[in-house]
Amino acid sequence: MTIYNFDEIIDRKRTDSIKWSKKHLKEKFNEENSIPMWIADMDFKAAQPIIDALISRAEHGIYGYGHKSEEFLESAVNWQKKRNGWDIEKEWILFTPGIIPALNFIVKTFCNKGDKVIIQSPVYYPFLNIITSNECHIANNPLIYDKGEYTINFAELERIAKDSRTKLMFLCSPHNPVGRVWTEAELKQLGEICIKNNVLIVSDEIHSDLIFHPNHHTPFGKISEEFRMNSIVCTSPSKTFNLAGLQVSNIIIPNERIRNELNHKLTTIDIDPGSFASVAQIAAYNEGEEWLEQLLTYLAENLDFIDRFVKERMPKVKLIKPEATYLAWLDFSNLGLSDLELQQLMQKKAKVALDDGFIFGAGGELFQRINFACPRSLLQQALESIEKSLNGIA
Numbered sequence: 001m002t003i004y005n006f007d008e009i010i011d012r013k014r015t016d017s018i019k020w021s022k023k024h025l026k027e028k029f030n031e032e033n034s035i036p037m038w039i040a041d042m043d044f045k046a047a048q049p050i051i052d053a054l055i056s057r058a059e060h061g062i063y064g065y066g067h068k069s070e071e072f073l074e075s076a077v078n079w080q081k082k083r084n085g086w087d088i089e090k091e092w093i094l095f096t097p098g099i100i101p102a103l104n105f106i107v108k109t110f111c112n113k114g115d116k117v118i119i120q121s122p123v124y125y126p127f128l129n130i131i132t133s134n135e136c137h138i139a140n141n142p143l144i145y146d147k148g149e150y151t152i153n154f155a156e157l158e159r160i161a162k163d164s165r166t167k168l169m170f171l172c173s174p175h176n177p178v179g180r181v182w183t184e185a186e187l188k189q190l191g192e193i194c195i196k197n198n199v200l201i202v203s204d205e206i207h208s209d210l211i212f213h214p215n216h217h218t219p220f221g222k223i224s225e226e227f228r229m230n231s232i233v234c235t236s237p238s239k240t241f242n243l244a245g246l247q248v249s250n251i252i253i254p255n256e257r258i259r260n261e262l263n264h265k266l267t268t269i270d271i272d273p274g275s276f277a278s279v280a281q282i283a284a285y286n287e288g289e290e291w292l293e294q295l296l297t298y299l300a301e302n303l304d305f306i307d308r309f310v311k312e313r314m315p316k317v318k319l320i321k322p323e324a325t326y327l328a329w330l331d332f333s334n335l336g337l338s339d340l341e342l343q344q345l346m347q348k349k350a351k352v353a354l355d356d357g358f359i360f361g362a363g364g365e366l367f368q369r370i371n372f373a374c375p376r377s378l379l380q381q382a383l384e385s386i387e388k389s390l391n392g393i394a
């Protein structure tokens with residue numbers, strides 16, 4: 001058994017990391033030396049089998065065109081079976097170099113100009129840009145936030161879904177940034193509303209391997225035959241195994257007609273996994289579980305650390321404890337600040353680079369999102385800086 005050391009500080013400044021780039025920190029957060037706790041990747045080394053497989057592939061020395069090999073597809077099929085008990089077939093999988101490209105192509109394929117796509121804000125903000133940059137409209141069904149808990153507004157969803165211009169729903173499952181793992185009952189109710197109104201469900205399950213006990217992820221397509229035939233499930237090893245820079249994702253579409261339509265659009269740019277993407281996914285899905293289990297334990301401890309810290313040292317701030325993801329959602333609304341004042345406080349006084357809640361759409365105001373996939377010492381440093389910046393305010 002390999003024991004991984006997630007406490008190890010690894011300097012990412014000399015790599016091409018966007019999270020740690022001085023230029024980005026300066027442009028986005030006004031301070032090139034701020035502690036980067038924003039974009040969703042991890043400051044941890046990948047699982048050893050992935051590193052070994054990539055080194056071995058690099059040493060081969062020939063880096064020509066790749067393809068979706070049987071082994072690549074089988075690794076995704078076996079992963080769904082192993083982690084979620086979902087039986088999928090190799091033929092159902094389309095490759096894209098990330099979920100964002102997939103969502104873009106999905107809108108281009110299934111919407112006409114002026115059509116509407118449902119989202120539930122506050123939500124992963126590129127959803128908003130993808131819809132509007134494809135000349136479609138956002139049909140927002142804001143999540144209900146009550147006593148620190150988030151739920152779906154089903155009555156409003158039904159009203160929005162009934163509009164004949166509503167063609168798609170982008171479901172974030174689990175939900176970034178509020179950290180909800182939707183229960184099977186919630187997904188059923190949501191799916192029934194969409195299917196009844198001919199709204200195709202696009203379930204973005206990129207965070208679905210990062211679930212905290214005792215929560216349990218339900219793949220949308222696993223719920224029933226009807227749900228399987230009316231959905232597109234977007235999956236990827238990139239968040240789970242910290243492979244975002246290798247650009248690999250698996251778009252699962254059991255319905256042949258829907259799959260062919262999307263595939264037809266995708267073939268216009270002729271994409272196949274690059275050699276490193278393939279090798280990394282195969283190693284991750286086939287040999288990465290030992291690392292993942294240790295990662296989940298470490299992340300859960302980091303989350304407990306934040307929970308204790310916030311309760312004891314920043315009692316006016318409220319942590320919305322995520323059921324999944326390594327992103328925590330902090331409610332600063334009790335401080336009496338405006339969004340701009342809160343932003344300035346984090347950027348100029350705390351010098352911690354967090355994502356402003358308002359970028360996630362309506363309902364995100366006066367929140368900040370913190371990425372806690374980093375060594376605990378760095379997390380502690382960031383929280384202490386935030387605590388100090390609140391001196392005299394909270």
Ligand SMILES: Cc1ncc(COP(=O)(O)O)c(C=O)c1O
Pocket residue numbers: 040097098099100101124172176204206207236238244248249
């Ligand atoms: C919900 C969600 N979808 C998609 C992505 C990005 O996916 P990709 O890097 O595969 O384009 C992220 C990254 O944070 C995310 O949180």
